[in-house]
Amino acid sequence: MKAALVAPNGTLLHEARRPTGRDRGPDAVVESILAFAEDLRAHGVTHFGESASAAGVIVPGIVDAENGIALYAANLGWSDVPMRTLLSERLGGIPIALGHDVRTGGLAEGRIGAGQGADRFLFVPLGTGIAGAIGINGTIEPGAHASAGEIGHIVVRPGGVDCGCGQRGCLERYASASAVSLAWAAATGDPDADAADCAKAVEAKDPKALAVWQDAVDALADGLVTALTLLDPRTIIVGGGLAEAGETLFGPLREAVEKRVTFQKLPTIVPAALGDTAGCLGAGLLAWDLLATYNDKTPQNTPQNTPHTPHTTHAMHTDVMAPTEVSD
Known part of the structure; x- marks a missing residue:
């Protein structure tokens, strides 16, 4: 706490x-x-x-x-x-x-963090799972049943890995910090390897790490493009543990999102500030x-x-x- x-x-x-x-x-x-x-x-x-x-x-x-x-x-x-x-x-x-x-974290980022000045934003923390907060004019949209923003359960890989929500192929099973940790542990054979280790290996141009990382980035880009198609945010704020990788994440992520958009207006993608x-x-x-x-x-x-x-x-x-x- x-x-x-x-x-x-x-x-x-x-x-x-x-x-x-x-x-x-x-x-x-x-x-x-x-x-x-x-x-x-x-x-x-x-x-x-x-x-x-x-x-x-x-x-x-x-x-x-x-x-x-x-x-x-x-x-x-x-x-x-x-x-x-x-x-x-x-x-x-x-x-x-x-x-x-x-x-509530999205509320803070919108008012006094990375979303200041954006009338529409999407806050997406990448941690154990993936969730989202939809910011509109300084407030957060909760949805009709208080479950708006559950971007982690957008299916990005139909028929893929089982998710605790009951679906298969959910975004958080591929692009959360937990998912990257599991994938990197499997790739290295080291059960203690985690997402932070994978990010360091990416920076060192390790081929296995690059493949694991790109899979996560591609899945995240697919999920974000679905979200921006529906919500049309001016800014996407990415936070959580995985975002601590900095440009190791944000460089390829911006590139992957840009490749996927067609008619949509490309939002600014920035790291969380708080x-x-x-x-x-x-x-x-x-x-x-x-x-x-x-x-x-x-x-x-x-x-x-x-x-x-x-x-x-x-x-x-x-x-x-x-x-x-x-x-x-």
């Missing part, structure tokens, strides 16, 4: 990390989150003279953001957790925003947005009657790092 105190301008005033405790079961994970939030609040009082005025928490899996419920997360083992209610009770009734990890702070920053933005709606609904919200602007909000990012991820 990552947590932070976030200023109104998006500055991270304090950061901390803790394990989720998932080996002790889902109830322990929930209690870890609540205790972490409580400690973060106490830190704000001690070091900034006041507690945070709102909190944002983002989690993987299926999220009912409107009702504040973490519906399901396989890695964390929970279902139907009333996260907003539990956190609000623990934090003295302050406003609580709940969000999905990838969509790294692993995107989640916490996005959670902070969710909290500030929620606080703004509370203030807007206050009848006496006038210059004379409005309290001074609060200094901080809580921001929490709960996730699990799988062994095959290059980085979180």
Whole structure:
């Protein structure tokens, strides 16, 4: 888990990390989150003279953001957790925003990261799997059923490798950091070889690495071209562990996408700017947005009657790092 105190301008005033405790079961994970939030609040009082005025928490899996419920997360083992209610009770009734990890990371990249100035963007982190966040005018489109942006489950190789979603040939089975790690381990015969090792071997012009890497790039380009055909983004932001390869990834990826487009307008393809702070920053933005709606609904919200602007909000990012991820 990552947590932070976030200023109104998006500055991270304090950061901390803790394990989720998932080996002790889902109830322990929930209690870890609540205790972490409580400690973060106490830190704000001690070091900034006041507690945070709102909190944002983002989690993987299926999220009912409107009702504040973490519906399901396989890695964390929970279902139907009333996260907003539990956190609000623990934090003295302050406003609580709940969000999905990838969509919230996309919110941060769009507002204060690589997507600034782009009215339409697609954020695609390449990690254990592949997901996406569709940015439109400073907000993220959740979809009718809160599942918009699942680009990792576009079928790019029909009849290909089985995917946990029930399909075969999904993008994330070919172009995620996990997929590259598995392919490179198979190519080298080294079960400990991973995507970062493959990227280094690509830079050294290793023929096996070049083949593994190109397969992943081609699959990713196929998925991105499908997405840009449907969404017409001005910018595609690629993040996650695989993006840490820099131009080793982005050079061939831009070339592969350009070869595939026909009538479509070619978007700018850029690396994410916020790294692993995107989640916490996005959670902070969710909290500030929620606080703004509370203030807007206050009848006496006038210059004379409005309290001074609060200094901080809580921001929490709960996730699990799988062994095959290059980085979180």
